[in-house]
Amino acid sequence: MTRVVAQGTFDILHPGHVHYLEDAAAMGDELHVIVARSVNVTHKEPPVVPDGQRREMVAALKPVDEAHLGDADDIFVPIERIDPDVIALGYDQHHDESTLQAALGDRGLDCEIRRATPLERDDELLSTGRIIDRILRQRD
Template sequence: MTDGTTVVAQGTFDLLHPGHVHYLSDAAAMGSELHVIVARRENVTHKTPPVLSDRQRRDMVAALAVVDHARVGHPDDIFVPIHDIDPDIIALGHDQHHEEESIAAALDEEGIDCEVRRASPREPTDEDELLSTGRIIDRICERRC
């Protein structure tokens, strides 16, 4: 852990699972303070919208010991919370759809000076462990629907 280093992680965090916990733990280890931005439901366009409300997802993330601050993202401008937080590092999840170079270029264009890093992957510990919200929902449907 680096003293005085602020890290931002972001994501949907729907149906919190061990993959999310690994990502946020990895991000927290990159600095001394971890801020998490939880995507607003209406801004999730790259996949199925979340099942849980913005508040519920934020509250679940905030309850994790590795998270210092959690907030819901801005409704119109993803850079508003980044400007507010002024991070040293933005940590991407190992499988998030964002490209490091594109994020770095967008940050530079916004005048935000920070490093972009990608968290390490986490493999399931056994064949029954699910590390994807989609797979969790599929399993629920298989077993309960």
């Protein structure tokens, strides 16, 4: 059985999230998703939706076998516990694959890193930030 891990913030779910998780699920037999804790989101604005609620929403999605909250102190703890064969990165996630592979190796984790494909739709909002921006413009 091939175990896949996908991870992300998943704040205000949109079709891009679903596409990423469908791609990730197709990479193996079992998909585990790690939902980042707000305290670990430092590369963009912090999430609007609370940690537990984001995990609950991701867990409800059809491609997901199990959803986990990330560790507040060490982002690799859930990956060590799940022990995946594949880590599926979103096509636009900020992670550098060689740096991630080295960090996994330092932890004794031997898994493949793959990228999901982009979802290209001109008529849809495929970014939480864009959704929030539109809400603010329309409610201002």
